[in-house]
Amino acid sequence: MITISNLSKEYNTPYGKITALKNVNLKISRGDIYGIIGFSGAGKSTLIRCINRLEEPDSGKIEIDNLDITVLDKNKLNESRKKIGMIFQQFNLLDSRTVFDNIAFPLEIDKVPQREIKKRVEEILELVELTDKKDAYPSQLSGGQKQRVGIARALANKPDILLSDEATSALDPLTTFSILELLKDINKKLKITIILITHELDVIRYLCRNTAVIEQGEIIESGKTEELFLNPKSETLRKFIEIISGFERKSPRDIGEVI
């Protein structure tokens, strides 16, 4: 269970203060796939990055199984981070390491013995279907393959939580779909809690059991994904749905006229 309470964060900029998060409250249960959707600049990245403290919140609490992440010292924080995997839009793989060694990285950090590393990496390569690429370097992979390595690396240390910061936003629709399938699959197999942020409605619709909508740093509605879609209350969610359904309603001739 992850409980976020009264989380706030401001950024100081040369032009004054920007409120990135304002009194955010969320409850995410174990094993859930929880989506957070919002337009650009709404505060999605700030929120998810507070969960592993890549960003330091100004006030509020983030409790993971009753352990408050926000008060941990550096060493304890690093220990907790080993149980929170994260994947990124830009993958952030190490060019100096092969696929195998990239996935081994978090295990090396955790000083796992070499023999165990080999066993674990091979296991996980199988899970993400990249066994044949284990000696390749990241630059020799497609975007989708790179994200699979990113996911494998995030899972290597058997984390309880997986954070996804726009993990499919740099990928084409077909590749996006295969990555979403993979995430669904690992959620089921490993019982891992997935928290993802996105500005793609399809990602939410396809993957998330529960969803929160964020607007200007505030959570303006949240709940079961289907219910939110049936009865959207917030401006943001209505706009998202309108854009997509409006696009679907238009006949090819209409689109032709617009062009």
Place this chain on the structure above:
Amino acid sequence: MSEDLIEILSKGLAQTIYMVLVTAVISNFLGFLLGITMAITDKGHIWQHLKANKILGTMINIVRSVPEIILIVVLIPVTRIIIGTSLGTTATIVPLTIGVTPYLARVYESALRTVERGKIEAAHAMGANEWQIVFKVIVPEALPAIVRGMTLGMISIIGVTAVAGATGAGGLGDLAIRYGYQRYRTDVLFGTVILIILLVQWVQFLGDFIARSINKKRYKFE
């Protein structure tokens, strides 16, 4: 051409190589430490210490702005304390090292800065500590840039070593001045020039070769 040419040149070459190698080992080590400290203490980096960064940066700039030949003179007392004399090949290594280290610090600093923030952030997210991020992420990722920086550094060490010859430090620069300039031995003068050119070419070739083979392994191109 006189028979003593080979003998003169090979003695000069040996002295040059000795000075270059010892200077290189010490100044690369110190320059690397300084460079990495500069890189990671900068704003928003893994060990932000703006004051330390500023002080270190200013010191580096001050030493860098003094020409090597003046540094040799200024440092005579320091050299006497460390080596016992301020004359000769070994003594010259002190001002050479002090002159080259700040340059190398800047070279390494900029090489280490080429590593994308996202990679460092990913390592943080995995629970890596600062040491692990430096030695498992920053240094390996910057390796091709580090090798290229080291190559630049070696070439500039060869350059200042030749300049130091003007103060009687020995080596090829010394020969060029004593024989070529003061005794009109054009053969020695040309000999030293050719040897220095060959030395620089060889270092550049080796550096390029190593950097390129690292990149060839990692990337499809280059």
